[in-house]
Amino acid sequence: MQEYDVIIVGGGIHGAGVLQAAAAAGHRALLLEQRAIASGTSSRSSKLIHGGLRYLESGQFALVRESLHERAVHLRIAADLVELKPFFIPVYKTTRRRPWQLMAGLWMYALLGGFDASTRFGSVPRREWDRLDGLDTQDLDAVIRYHDAQTDDAQLTRSVVQSALELGGNIAMPATFVAADLDAQGAIVSFEHGGESVRARARVLINAAGPWAVRVSRAVRPEIPIPAMDLVQGTHIVLPVPTTAGIYYVESPADKRAVFIMPWHDGTMIGTTETPYVGEPDRVHPLASEEEYLLDVARRYFPSLRSMTRADITQRFAGLRVLPSAQQNAFDRSRETIYMTDRAVKPRVLGIYGGKLTGWRAAAQHVMRKIASSLPVRVPLAATDALILRKVPS
Numbered sequence: 563m564q565e566y567d568v569i570i571v572g573g574g575i576h577g578a579g580v581l582q583a584a585a586a587a588g589h590r591a592l593l594l595e596q597r598a599i600a601s602g603t604s605s606r607s608s609k610l611i612h613g614g615l616r617y618l619e620s621g622q623f624a625l626v627r628e629s630l631h632e633r634a635v636h637l638r639i640a641a642d643l644v645e646l647k648p649f650f651i652p653v654y655k656t657t658r659r660r661p662w663q664l665m666a667g668l669w670m671y672a673l674l675g676g677f678d679a680s681t682r683f684g685s686v687p688r689r690e691w692d693r694l695d696g697l698d699t700q701d702l703d704a705v706i707r708y709h710d711a712q713t714d715d716a717q718l719t720r721s722v723v724q725s726a727l728e729l730g731g732n733i734a735m736p737a738t739f740v741a742a743d744l745d746a747q748g749a750i751v752s753f754e755h756g757g758e759s760v761r762a763r764a765r766v767l768i769n770a771a772g773p774w775a776v777r778v779s780r781a782v783r784p785e786i787p788i789p790a791m792d793l794v795q796g797t798h799i800v801l802p803v804p805t806t807a808g809i810y811y812v813e814s815p816a817d818k819r820a821v822f823i824m825p826w827h828d829g830t831m832i833g834t835t836e837t838p839y840v841g842e843p844d845r846v847h848p849l850a851s852e853e854e855y856l857l858d859v860a861r862r863y864f865p866s867l868r869s870m871t872r873a874d875i876t877q878r879f880a881g882l883r884v885l886p887s888a889q890q891n892a893f894d895r896s897r898e899t900i901y902m903t904d905r906a907v908k909p910r911v912l913g914i915y916g917g918k919l920t921g922w923r924a925a926a927q928h929v930m931r932k933i934a935s936s937l938p939v940r941v942p943l944a945a946t947d948a949l950i951l952r953k954v955p956s
């Protein structure tokens with residue numbers, strides 16, 4: 563039986579990040595992915611590497627500070643993959659947040675970002691409004707501009723995996739995790755690979771299965787603690803009309819939720835929704851009602867898109883957020899990642915629940931600290947904030 567320090571289930575951004583961090587720390591690590599790299603949530607996000615401006619309203623300051631730090635790291639180590647873009651927040655007479663409130667929030671955002679050049683913000687002078695992709699200017703009071711970053715999430719994930727492989731990490735794909743049996747030394751992990759049932763030993767099993775994480779945790783024997791989580795669906799659509807000036811951060815006319823309207827290849831991507839989801843994660847798909855909701859947002863702000871219907875949508879995709887179970891609506895729930903181990907000292911299993919694309923590297927560092935007591939001392943090969951990520955073909 564093959565022996566590893568760490569076996570990771572899931573080839574999304576979190577699994578990729580842990581594979582890279584474990585390999586960089588000199589550990590023997592194996593990643594199992596049932597389909598393809600980034601075939602789950604990590605190819606269906608809003609593709610933003612951002613601090614999360616709106617999390618300031620719910621007081622998630624530590625999350626925003628960490629995310630802004632990670633944004634700065636990405637701009638340094640993944641310059642081919644992550645681009646700083648202007649973001650525009652149009653404020654109309656009926657907009658819920660007034661310009662002074664947005665400015666106060668952006669000041670706090672800049673403070674948490676260390677006031678570096680990327681945190682500059684201000685308002686767009688009225689004479690420049692005609693450069694904003696035909697944004698509706700009727701009853702427009704102000705347009706606030708700040709900066710955040712955009713990426714290709716699947717491409718980023720593949721680049722992190724490539725970096726891990728170069729450091730000696732291993733991957734089995736397609737390989738489906740089936741079960742794990744915990745014992746005094748760690749876990750015996752069973753998976754299907756190449757039509758065969760395989761067993762391998764790990765000192766620690768990392769569950770980075772995203773929306774499938776609860777299912778993976780249930781296949782661990784003896785039973786381990788599993789946090790109460792909900793799945794919430796987020797849909798994006800792409801329309802065949804280009805947006806070039808930047809990313810628009812607008813309020814939905816239906817319920818005042820924030821929605822992004824952004825350039826995506828030669829078109830415009832609009833997202834996202836927040837629809838509670840019950841069922842198999844594999845079956846998630848955009849709903850007609852979500853597409854209508856997103857079209858309504860696009861039509862409200864861009865008169866040139868008023869004739870667009872569902873028939874014009876060139877691309878559509880839905881992903882699942884993993885959020886702590888709660889009564890409040892999905893939009894207001896904590897975006898902090900939950901890390902759950904089978905025990906505090908010498909854990910044999912660690913599950914990653916929730917999290918953000920932006921925070922993958924910090925999450926992987928956190929995981930390595932949490933499992934350090936279970937791992938042998940090895941000679942580190944590299945620090946992940948110094949490993950340059952490059953585009954790899956799909």
Ligand SMILES: Cc1cc2nc3c(=O)[nH]c(=O)nc-3n(C[C@H](O)[C@H](O)[C@H](O)COP(=O)(O)OP(=O)(O)OC[C@H]3O[C@@H](n4cnc5c(N)ncnc54)[C@H](O)[C@@H]3O)c2cc1C
Nearest residue numbers: 572574575576596602603604608610739772796917919920
């Ligand atoms: C609509 C939406 C928009 C978002 N926008 C942003 C954003 O703009 N910026 C941001 O920072 N974050 C964003 N997020 C959050 C971010 O996308 C996710 O936190 C992140 O992609 C989750 O990655 P993951 O690796 O945990 O899960 P996933 O990417 O889902 O990866 C899990 C992997 O596990 C594999 N797997 C499952 N079961 C098994 C098994 N039994 N055996 C082997 N493999 C298995 C799956 O095939 C899958 O590839 C968004 C999320 C959603 C849903």
